[in-house]
Amino acid sequence: xxxxxxxxxxxxxxxxxxxxxxxxxxxxxxxxxxxxxxxxxxxxxxxxxxxxxxxxxxxxxxxxxxxxxxxxxxxxxxxxxxxxxxxxxxxxxxxxxxxxxxxxxxxxxxxxxxxxxxxxxxxxxxxxxxxxxxxxxxxxxxxxxxxx
Numbered sequence: 001x002x003x004x005x006x007x008x009x010x011x012x013x014x015x016x017x018x019x020x021x022x023x024x025x026x027x028x029x030x031x032x033x034x035x036x037x038x039x040x041x042x043x044x045x046x047x048x049x050x051x052x053x054x055x056x057x058x059x060x061x062x063x064x065x066x067x068x069x070x071x072x073x074x075x076x077x078x079x080x081x082x083x084x085x086x087x088x089x090x091x092x093x094x095x096x097x098x099x100x101x102x103x104x105x106x107x108x109x110x111x112x113x114x115x116x117x118x119x120x121x122x123x124x125x126x127x128x129x130x131x132x133x134x135x136x137x138x139x140x141x142x143x144x145x146x147x148x
Contacts, residue, residue, distance in 0.1 A: 019084030021141035022077045023133025025091045026056045026069065027120045033073045034134035035081060041131035044080040052076065059095035066106035074112055088112045089137040091129040094119055115140040 023034045023041070031054035033044045046052055052072050057065035070088075077085040088107065096103065100117050107114045115137060123132045 018142040019086035020077065020081055021087035021089070021115060021137035022073070022085055023089050023091070023130050023135070023137045024070070024073050025130035025133060026096065027091045027093045027129055029056055030054055031056050031069060031073060032130040033076050033080075034130040035077060036131070036134040036138040039135060039138070041128075041134040043128075043130055044077055046076055047079060050079065056093075056096075059093070059098075063102055063106045063109070066103055067109045070107045070110035070112050074110055086111065086113060087115050087137065087141055089116045089118065089133040089140065090114055091118045091120055091123070091133050094121075 020035060022044075023036070025032045025034075033054070034041050035044055036042070052075075054069060054072055054076070057069060073088070074085050090103070090107070092103065103117070104114050118129075118133065118136070120129050123129055
């Protein structure tokens, strides 16, 4: 009889390491979520049976309404990617951008660190806002040090 020994590989994932960075387009009535790897962006959707409508709160909305949006966007991304999500680049409507501190706090309460806020007007003409945000998120995401 042979016995097998199972061990964690050297340099196992650090539970305190930064997770994935996503793009969130909250500039319209409904938010979209995307992820990018190697400059290739993909809009993320919910699995069948777990669909959620990501309604964007109005400009006068208070923090908890934005926290709910950011939390639901995070859940969508984590389910689709099967890994933790900790950072985001967010495209917002001009009236929402006026109170970035409130939005940043709401995102933090939902477990997301905002890397950058963008207005759709800051994006290249013809770009898809959520995909542009995902590409920027990939570039700005904290990098995990090799071997640690």
